[in-house]
Amino acid sequence: MPERDAVSWTIMVVGLNRAARFGEAVRTFLDMLADGLAPTQFTLTNVLSSCAATEAGRAGRKVHSFVVKLGLGSCVPVANSVLNMYGKSGDAETARAVFERMPMRSVSSWNAMVSLNAHLGRMDLALSTFESMPDRTIISWNAVIAGYNQNGLDAEALRFFSRMLSDSSMEPDDITITSVLSACANLGMVSIGKQVHAYILRCGTPYTCQVTNALISMYAKSGSVENARGVMDQAVVDDLNVISFTALLEGYVKLGDMERAKEIFDVMSNRDVVAWTAMIVGYQQNGHNDEAIELFRLMIRSGPEPNSYTLAAVLSVCASLACLEYGKQIHCKAIRSTQEQSSSVSNAILTVYARSGNLPWARRVFDWVRWRKEKVTWTSMIVALAQHGLGEDSVGLFEEMLCVGVKPDRITYVGVLSACAHAGFVDQGKRYYQQMQDMHGIVPEMSHYACMVDLLARSGLLSEAQEFIQQMPVEPDAIAWGSLLSACRMHKNADLAELAAEKLLSVDPDNSGAYTALSNVYSACGRWNDAAKIWKRRKDKAVKKETGFSWTHIQNRVHVFGADDVLHPQRDAVYRTAAKMWEDIKKAGFVPDLQSVLHDVDDELKEEMLSRHSEKLAIAFGLISTPEGTTLRIMKNLRVCNDCHTAIKFISKVADREIILRDATRFHHFRDGLCSCKDYW
Structure with a gap:
C-alpha cells in the first residue's frame, strides 16, 4: 500500500x-x-x-x-x-x-475482577467482589465455581453450584458442568456426579467435547470405569480426543487392570506425553517393572519427549530393581533435557543411586540440590545413610537439617529413628522420639513405635521393648511384634519369642516369618523338638513359607536365583564356582554356621545346603560374569542369614571384590573381609 x-x-x-x-x-x-x-x-x-x-x-x-x-x-x-x-x-x-x-463498571468489568481473583486463588476477594456485583451473569457464577475447583476447594465448588441452582435463574452451561464434574471427580463423589449426569440428560445440555471428557474423567477417577466406558461408547466420535482416552486409561490403571488399560492405549491414535506417562506409572505401581521399562524405551524411540513425571516413574522402577546402569542413562537424559532440575526427578535419581548401593553418587546428587531446602530431599538422604549402616552420618545430617531451618516431618523422624536403631544409638533415639513430639508437635504413628521397639530390642533391652509395646496407645502391628521376635532370636530369649510370635500371628495369621523366626530361636537354643513342632503347626495351618531369592543386574539383564537353583541357564558353571568359593573361604578360616540350617539333618548335608543359599549363587554368577575388581551388587528379598553374612565377608577378601548386598532391611557393604554394619544388623 x-x-x-x-x-x-x-x-x-x-x-x-x-x-x-x-x-x-x-x-x-x-x-x-x-x-x-x-x-x-x-x-x-x-x-x-x-x-x-x-x-x-x-x-x-x-x-x-x-x-x-x-x-x-x-x-x-x-x-x-x-x-x-x-x-x-x-x-x-x-x-x-x-x-x-x-x-x-460494566458486567464484564466485574466478571474480570471475579475471574482474576479466583484464578490467583484469592477466593475471599473473588467472593466479596461477586457479592457486590449489581448484575450477575453465568460468567460470574462460573468464575467462582471454577476458582474453587482449580484451587482444591471442591466441596465449596459443589455448594456454590447448589446455591446457583436454588438462588438464581441461571441455567448452567458446559463450562459450569465441566467444573462441577471435575469437583466430583476430585472428591470421588460418584453419586453426585451421577446426579449431574442426570441433570445434563434431563435439561438437554449439549454434549460438548469438554462435557464428554469431564464425564469420562469423573466416572474413571471415582472407580466407575464401566460407566466411563459407556459414556465414551455413546459419544460422538469427533468429540473424543486424547483427554477422553487418557481419562479412561487412568481409570483402568487405578483399578490395576493393566490389560484393559493397554487395550485403550493401543487404540489411541494420538498419544500425548500424559497417556504414555499414565501407562508407565500404571505398570510401575502395579509391579510390572519390565513392562514399564520396555514402554519407556518405546516412548524414547517413537513417542513424545518424556516429562518430569515420566522420568520420575521410570527412575522409581530402576530403584526397585537396583538397575544402576539404566538409572545412570536416564540421569544423563534428565541432564540433557534440563529435567534434572525438577524436584521429583532429582529425588528419584538420588533414590536410584542409594538403592543401587552407590552411596557416593547419591550424596553427590544431594549436595547439588540441597540448597532447595526441601524436606523430602533431606529425608531421602537421611534414610539412605541409615539403610547403608552409616548411622552417625545419618544423625549428623539430621542435625544439619535442623540447623539450616528445614522442618522435619513424620517420615524424617522414621528415618532418623531407624538410623539410631541400626547403629545402636539408644539414648539419641529416645531423645529424638521425645523431641519429635515436644519440639515439632508430631504425634507418633505406628511406624515410629515400631522403630522404638526395634531400637530397644536390637540393643538387648528386651524387657524395656516389651514394656514399651504394652504402653503403646494403639494396638501393635506385625512390624512391632516382628522386630521384637527378631531380636529374641539374636539374643536367644525363647520365652519372650513365644509371646511375640503368638501376638504376631494373632495380628497376621498367615505370616510365615513368625514361624520361621520362632523356629530359629528354638534351633539356636538346641530345642529341636520344639522347632519341629513349629514347622508342623505351620504346615497344618497351610501357611506357605515365603521363598527366598536373590538377584543381580548384569549386562542389562536381571538374573534371579533361588536356593539350590536349577533353572538358570549357566547353573553348572555357577555351581562349580560356588563350590570352589566355599572351599576357598574355608581354607581362609571360615567356619560354617550350621545353626542357620533349620532342619535336623547331619552336618555334611547342612553344609551343602548352606553353600547353595541364593545370595551365594548370585555372587558366584557375578564372579564369572564380570571383570576382576568389579563391584558386585546383589539384592535379596529376605533378611540375610548369619552364615551368608560371615561367608560374604570372607568372599570379599579372598576374591578381592567389593560386594554390596541389599536385603529386606538394609545394605551391607563387604570389603576386605569386613562389613559396613560392623556385624550389628
Whole structure:
C-alpha cells in the first residue's frame, strides 16, 4: 500500500489478533506507532487482547500508557481490555487499581475482577467482589465455581453450584458442568456426579467435547470405569480426543487392570506425553517393572519427549530393581533435557543411586540440590545413610537439617529413628522420639513405635521393648511384634519369642516369618523338638513359607536365583564356582554356621545346603560374569542369614571384590573381609 492510515493498521492488528497470531499483532501495533499514527479504541482493545493472550505484561503496560495519553481510560471497552490484560498477566494490584478508577463498571468489568481473583486463588476477594456485583451473569457464577475447583476447594465448588441452582435463574452451561464434574471427580463423589449426569440428560445440555471428557474423567477417577466406558461408547466420535482416552486409561490403571488399560492405549491414535506417562506409572505401581521399562524405551524411540513425571516413574522402577546402569542413562537424559532440575526427578535419581548401593553418587546428587531446602530431599538422604549402616552420618545430617531451618516431618523422624536403631544409638533415639513430639508437635504413628521397639530390642533391652509395646496407645502391628521376635532370636530369649510370635500371628495369621523366626530361636537354643513342632503347626495351618531369592543386574539383564537353583541357564558353571568359593573361604578360616540350617539333618548335608543359599549363587554368577575388581551388587528379598553374612565377608577378601548386598532391611557393604554394619544388623 502506498499510503497506510490508522484504519489500515487497525484492520491488520484486528485480523492478526483474531487469527491468534498475538505476537505479530503486538509488533504491528508498535510499527503503527513508529509511523506516527494514533491508535483508535478498536486498535487498543485488540492489541490489549493479544497482550493478555500471551501474558505479555510489559508490552501491555506500554499500551496502557497510550490509553492514558489518548484519554481513552473512560471508554468502557478499552478499560475492560486493560483490566483483562493485567488480570491475565497476574498483576492483581494494578488490575484492582484500574477497576477502582473506572468511571463506569460494566458486567464484564466485574466478571474480570471475579475471574482474576479466583484464578490467583484469592477466593475471599473473588467472593466479596461477586457479592457486590449489581448484575450477575453465568460468567460470574462460573468464575467462582471454577476458582474453587482449580484451587482444591471442591466441596465449596459443589455448594456454590447448589446455591446457583436454588438462588438464581441461571441455567448452567458446559463450562459450569465441566467444573462441577471435575469437583466430583476430585472428591470421588460418584453419586453426585451421577446426579449431574442426570441433570445434563434431563435439561438437554449439549454434549460438548469438554462435557464428554469431564464425564469420562469423573466416572474413571471415582472407580466407575464401566460407566466411563459407556459414556465414551455413546459419544460422538469427533468429540473424543486424547483427554477422553487418557481419562479412561487412568481409570483402568487405578483399578490395576493393566490389560484393559493397554487395550485403550493401543487404540489411541494420538498419544500425548500424559497417556504414555499414565501407562508407565500404571505398570510401575502395579509391579510390572519390565513392562514399564520396555514402554519407556518405546516412548524414547517413537513417542513424545518424556516429562518430569515420566522420568520420575521410570527412575522409581530402576530403584526397585537396583538397575544402576539404566538409572545412570536416564540421569544423563534428565541432564540433557534440563529435567534434572525438577524436584521429583532429582529425588528419584538420588533414590536410584542409594538403592543401587552407590552411596557416593547419591550424596553427590544431594549436595547439588540441597540448597532447595526441601524436606523430602533431606529425608531421602537421611534414610539412605541409615539403610547403608552409616548411622552417625545419618544423625549428623539430621542435625544439619535442623540447623539450616528445614522442618522435619513424620517420615524424617522414621528415618532418623531407624538410623539410631541400626547403629545402636539408644539414648539419641529416645531423645529424638521425645523431641519429635515436644519440639515439632508430631504425634507418633505406628511406624515410629515400631522403630522404638526395634531400637530397644536390637540393643538387648528386651524387657524395656516389651514394656514399651504394652504402653503403646494403639494396638501393635506385625512390624512391632516382628522386630521384637527378631531380636529374641539374636539374643536367644525363647520365652519372650513365644509371646511375640503368638501376638504376631494373632495380628497376621498367615505370616510365615513368625514361624520361621520362632523356629530359629528354638534351633539356636538346641530345642529341636520344639522347632519341629513349629514347622508342623505351620504346615497344618497351610501357611506357605515365603521363598527366598536373590538377584543381580548384569549386562542389562536381571538374573534371579533361588536356593539350590536349577533353572538358570549357566547353573553348572555357577555351581562349580560356588563350590570352589566355599572351599576357598574355608581354607581362609571360615567356619560354617550350621545353626542357620533349620532342619535336623547331619552336618555334611547342612553344609551343602548352606553353600547353595541364593545370595551365594548370585555372587558366584557375578564372579564369572564380570571383570576382576568389579563391584558386585546383589539384592535379596529376605533378611540375610548369619552364615551368608560371615561367608560374604570372607568372599570379599579372598576374591578381592567389593560386594554390596541389599536385603529386606538394609545394605551391607563387604570389603576386605569386613562389613559396613560392623556385624550389628
